[in-house]
Amino acid sequence: MIKKTFRNTALRNTILEIFSRSEKPLSIVELTELLAKNDFFPNKTTLYRQMETLCATKKLQQVSLAASSSMHYELASQHHHHFVCTDCNQTLCVEDSDLEKQIASLEQKLSLNGLKVQAHHFSIAGLCENCH
Amino acid sequence: MIKKTFRNTALRNTILEIFSRSEKPLSIVELTELLAKNDFFPNKTTLYRQMETLCATKKLQQVSLAASSSMHYELASQHHHHFVCTDCNQTLCVEDSDLEKQIASLEQKLSLNGLKVQAHHFSIAGLCENCH
DNA sequence: TCACAAACGCAAATAAGTTGCATTTACTAA
DNA sequence: TTAGTAAATGCAACTTATTTGCGTTTGTGA
Numbered sequence: 377m378i379k380k381t382f383r384n385t386a387l388r389n390t391i392l393e394i395f396s397r398s399e400k401p402l403s404i405v406e407l408t409e410l411l412a413k414n415d416f417f418p419n420k421t422t423l424y425r426q427m428e429t430l431c432a433t434k435k436l437q438q439v440s441l442a443a444s445s446s447m448h449y450e451l452a453s454q455h456h457h458h459f460v461c462t463d464c465n466q467t468l469c470v471e472d473s474d475l476e477k478q479i480a481s482l483e484q485k486l487s488l489n490g491l492k493v494q495a496h497h498f499s500i501a502g503l504c505e506n507c508h
Numbered sequence: 509m510i511k512k513t514f515r516n517t518a519l520r521n522t523i524l525e526i527f528s529r530s531e532k533p534l535s536i537v538e539l540t541e542l543l544a545k546n547d548f549f550p551n552k553t554t555l556y557r558q559m560e561t562l563c564a565t566k567k568l569q570q571v572s573l574a575a576s577s578s579m580h581y582e583l584a585s586q587h588h589h590h591f592v593c594t595d596c597n598q599t600l601c602v603e604d605s606d607l608e609k610q611i612a613s614l615e616q617k618l619s620l621n622g623l624k625v626q627a628h629h630f631s632i633a634g635l636c637e638n639c640h
Numbered sequence: 641t642c643a644c645a646a647a648c649g650c651a652a653a654t655a656a657g658t659t660g661c662a663t664t665t666a667c668t669a670a
Numbered sequence: 671t672t673a674g675t676a677a678a679t680g681c682a683a684c685t686t687a688t689t690t691g692c693g694t695t696t697g698t699g700a
Contacts, residue, residue, distance in 0.1 A: 383646055383697055404687080419649045424688065426647090440572055440630045445657080446687060447577075459623060468623075471615065478610045482602065483632065491591060491600075492635040497574040498614065503624040536656080551680045554649050556657065559679090577688080578656060626692055 382433055390414050391426055394450075400467040401439040401448035401458065402431060441467065442501035459500045463507035470500065514565055522546050523558055524583075526566065532599040533571040545638065559575035573599065574633035591632045597640035602632065 394410045395402065402410070404423050411418065418426075427449055430436040439448040443460040457475070459468045475498075483493045526542045527534065534542070536555050543550065550558075559581055562568040571580040575592040580586045589607070593599040605631075 381646070381698075385647065385697075387647085420687090421650080421689080422648050429647090433551075440574065440629070442572065442627060459618060462626060470618070472610070472614050472617075475607075475610045475614055478604070478607045482604050482607055486591060486602070486632065486634070490637040492640045493632055494594060494634040495574060496630070496632045497572070497628045498628070499624055500618065501630045502618070502626040505622040507622045513667075513677070517666075517678065519678085552656095553658080553681080561678090578680050 380508075382429070387411075387416055387422070388426060388430075390416055391423075391430070395436060395449070395451050398450075399469065401441065401450040403444070403446045403448050405446070407449075409462055437495065440497045440499070442499040457498045457500075459502065459504075461504035461507055462501050463503055466504050468504070514561070519543075519550055519554070520558060520562075521549055523562070527568060527581070527583050530582075531601065533573065533582040535576070535578045535580050537578070552602055567629065570629075572578075572629045572631070574631040589630045589632075591634065591636075592633055593636035593639055594633050598636050598638075600636070 386476070390411065391407065394407065394414070398410075405482045406429070408418075408420070415437060425437075427436065427447075431438060431449070431452075434452050436449045437452040437455065439450050439458070441448050441458060441460045443462040443465065457472070459470050460466070479496055482505060483496065486493055522543065523539065526539065526546070530542075536552060536559070539555060540550075540552070559568065559570075559579075563570060563581070563584075568581045569580050569584040569587060571590070573580050573590060573592045575594045575597065589602045589604070590616055591602050592598070610628050611628055611630070615628065
């Protein structure tokens with residue numbers, strides 16, 4: 377098994393900074409916009425590959441949001457769940473420790489049944505205060 | 509407000525039959541394959557529009573599965589959650605009434621906070637028994 | 641400071657889903 | 671029973687998200 381060395385590049389550091397400052401998961405498009413404000417204009421292929429590397433090294437993780445057709449990402453250390461407005465796409469973080477516990481217990485149960493759990497995806501779609 | 513009349517077509521009835529026989533959510537591609545076995549070869553545009561109509565009339569509902577990039581659908585009356593193998597794509601239904609309750613209570617809480625909940629999406633990604 | 645793998649950019653390809661428009665068909669009302 | 675109308679369908683072209691191949695640049699350990 378060959379170990380890939382993880383390099384420090386200005387782009388990568390900036391990406392991680394942006395994610396650590398963001399309160400919500402970001403898509404490639406959103407990330408591109410935020411990078412532009414920091415004077416980075418990387419090719420989209422580079423960004424997709426950054427996401428791949430950063431997810432593989434557990435720095436980030438994928439988040440699939442109910443109302444969106446594109447993948448979103450967040451810091452792996454900041455995993456939580458979201459409400460997404462189907463009209464304006466606004467995203468709100470939803471905290472519910474009981475739900476977390478219930479999910480953890482379900483995952484535990486699945487592990488005992490011979491499945492290896494890698495991730496869970498949960499989100500709620502609906503209309504936010506402004507949109508209904 | 510104009511009411512659209514919902515028509516019965518052979519294709520539509522077959523689609524609903526296929527979903528009622530299926531134990532797991534189906535993507536457009538999977539549906540196309542099953543329709544072919546019933547000698548239906550509809551255009552993909554037609555299928556996307558069928559999904560639109562059938563979801564709007566609450567016969568079906570969208571399901572986003574963790575390990576997949578394409579939308580899946582299931583009978584609205586059969587809503588449950590799924591485990592998806594990231595390797596072989598096998599899908600297993602996961603029953604957990606406590607989790608359901610917890611989600612319902614969270615949705616209730618969100619409603620009281622001025623949000624209109626339309627749907628939730630939950631799935632677990634991992635490796636099935638055969639793949640690890 | 642050199643070599644090599646990791647990171648990057650560009651162009652083209654693929655996959656999922658959508659739109660416009662013309663044609664066909666199910667259903668309703670006469 | 672039939673004629674009119676809106677729903678359903680098909681086709682081609684388009685958009686958006688993501689991936690692949692390949693050549694070039696750059697960070698980092700020896």
